[in-house]
Amino acid sequence: xxxxxxxxxxxxxxxxxxxxxxxxxxxxxxxxxxxxxxxxxxxxxxxxxxxxxxxxxxxxxxxxxxxxxxxxxxxxxxxxxxxxxxxxxxxxxxxxxxxxxxxxxxxxxxxxxxxxxxxxxxxxxxxxxxxxxxxxxxxxxxxxxxxxxxxxxxxxxxxxxxxxxxxxxxxxxxxxxxxxxxxxxxxxxxxxxxxxxxxxxxxxxxxxxxxxxxxxxxxxxxxxxxxxxxxxxxxxxxxxxxxxxxxxxxxxxxxxxxxxxxxxxxx
Numbered sequence: 001x002x003x004x005x006x007x008x009x010x011x012x013x014x015x016x017x018x019x020x021x022x023x024x025x026x027x028x029x030x031x032x033x034x035x036x037x038x039x040x041x042x043x044x045x046x047x048x049x050x051x052x053x054x055x056x057x058x059x060x061x062x063x064x065x066x067x068x069x070x071x072x073x074x075x076x077x078x079x080x081x082x083x084x085x086x087x088x089x090x091x092x093x094x095x096x097x098x099x100x101x102x103x104x105x106x107x108x109x110x111x112x113x114x115x116x117x118x119x120x121x122x123x124x125x126x127x128x129x130x131x132x133x134x135x136x137x138x139x140x141x142x143x144x145x146x147x148x149x150x151x152x153x154x155x156x157x158x159x160x161x162x163x164x165x166x167x168x169x170x171x172x173x174x175x176x177x178x179x180x181x182x183x184x185x186x187x188x189x190x191x192x193x194x195x196x197x198x199x200x201x202x203x204x205x206x207x208x209x210x211x212x213x214x215x216x217x218x219x220x221x222x223x224x225x226x227x228x229x230x231x232x233x234x235x236x237x238x239x240x241x242x243x244x245x246x247x248x249x250x251x252x253x254x255x256x257x258x259x260x261x262x263x264x265x266x267x
Contacts (some may be wrong), residue, residue, distance in 0.1 A: 016085040018042040018078060020068050020125050021095030023050035026144065026189070029213030030092060035061050042081035044068070045095070068095045068121030078128035087136060090220065091129035093122040093166070094144040098159035111158040118162035123169070130177065138181040142220055143170045147190045147228065163188075174225065187216050187227045
């Protein structure tokens with residue numbers, strides 16, 4: 001209760017917010033959401049041009065060029081932002097990759113890339129932020145997972161496993177760090193269309209990504225431990241997680257048979 005009151009008090013005053021993967025998609029939407037409300041944003045990503053574009057539009061956005069897969073780069077970027085901003089209130093481990101293909105589960109290169117960004121990258125971000133928050137005696141860690149982390153799904157072996165890992169990691173950290181004044185929130189969105197390209201080739205933030213960012217930021221401001229959306233898909237994935245593995249396998253075989261049949265008929 002005390003931590004929830006502290007969180008509500010923080011939202012009424014400027015926050016220092018770090019967001020990885022801030023150059024596009026949900027991360028960019030979150031950076032804009034906080035910047036529009038007068039908070040100081042550390043926007044971390046690899047694409048310098050997109051970060052500079054974001055910073056040019058918002059004077060309270062600090063561009064941080066770093067690769068989350070590199071622990072030293074990440075630690076230096078997070079520390080620099082906290083030093084310049086005078087502290088760190090909220091840290092989003094948002095950077096992530098994923099391709100829904102059957103081959104991702106047994107293609108070593110694809111699986112390794114997903115694990116590097118979604119697992120190692122998230123760990124580097126959270127560890128760097130945690131060391132600062134422990135010194136402060138307060139803070140809020142947020143991990144952008146996925147509804148794919150609820151239960152095994154076809155065509156998402158490596159991706160789903162990486163997102164399930166983040167759920168367990170943050171929920172365990174919540175028990176360890178709670179007594180130290182640090183909150184943890186797991187965000188589990190469904191599929192979000194994050195980019196569209198206009199005729200000039202410029203990446204634009206989709207309305208769906210804007211709505212997702214708004215839903216996430218408001219849930220974090222309320223101190224929610226878990227944020228899931230959309231509601232219907234969230235319910236379906238949780239129910240699927242309770243379904244016996246043999247039944248899920250049978251349903252998958254029927255799905256693959258239907259796909260193969262439709263392809264053969266289309267020839």
